[in-house]
Amino acid sequence: MNLRHAWLLALAGLLPAAERPPPAVPPPPAPAATAAAVPAAAGPALPDSPAVNWVLPIFSDREGHRLMKLQGTEVRPVDGRIAITNLMITTFTGDARAAVDSILLSPRAVFSPKDHTARGEQTVRFIQDDVEVTGTRWAYEHAAKKVSLEGDVRVTFRARITDILR
Numbered sequence: 001m002n003l004r005h006a007w008l009l010a011l012a013g014l015l016p017a018a019e020r021p022p023p024a025v026p027p028p029p030a031p032a033a034t035a036a037a038v039p040a041a042a043g044p045a046l047p048d049s050p051a052v053n054w055v056l057p058i059f060s061d062r063e064g065h066r067l068m069k070l071q072g073t074e075v076r077p078v079d080g081r082i083a084i085t086n087l088m089i090t091t092f093t094g095d096a097r098a099a100v101d102s103i104l105l106s107p108r109a110v111f112s113p114k115d116h117t118a119r120g121e122q123t124v125r126f127i128q129d130d131v132e133v134t135g136t137r138w139a140y141e142h143a144a145k146k147v148s149l150e151g152d153v154r155v156t157f158r159a160r161i162t163d164i165l166r
Helices: 003-011
Strands: 051-059 066-078 081-092 100-112 117-120 124-127 131-141 146-157
Touching (some): 081 117, 124 146
Antiparallel strands (some): 051 066, 066 081, 081 100, 100 117, 100 124, 124 131, 131 146
C-alpha cells in the first residue's frame, strides 16, 4: 500500500495502529529567525493531492465475506469522512457466493466509514436485477440496505407485474 492511500485510510480509522503511515517529518528549522516571525507549529499536514483510482473493499467481521466495494476516481478526507468523485458502491450478498446485490453510482458523494453511509446532492443511479432508480439529493445506509432520494426520482421496474389492477 502506498503512503497516499495509507493516510486516507488512517484518517478514516480503517487501518490498525500497526499499519498506520509514519508521521510526517517536520522541515528543518529556518536559520536565524526571530521568535515573533516563527508561526506556531501545526500538526502533521495531509498531502494536498487526492488519492486517485481508489478502491476500498469491506468484508464481514466474522466470516470475511465481501460486503461492499467502494471505488472512486479521486478521494479526499473531509472531517472524518471521505469525499469521493465518481463514486461506485458495489454491494454483495455477504455470503460465500459473493454475488453482486446492487450498484450505486454518483459523480460526487461523501462516505462515512464509521457507519457505512454515503450521501450526495448530485445525481445517483441505483441498480438491482429487477429495478433501477435515479434521482438527486440522496442518502445510502448500508446496514438498513436503504437508499433515500429527495428530488427528480425515476423508478424503472424490470419485473413482470401481473394482476396489478385487481
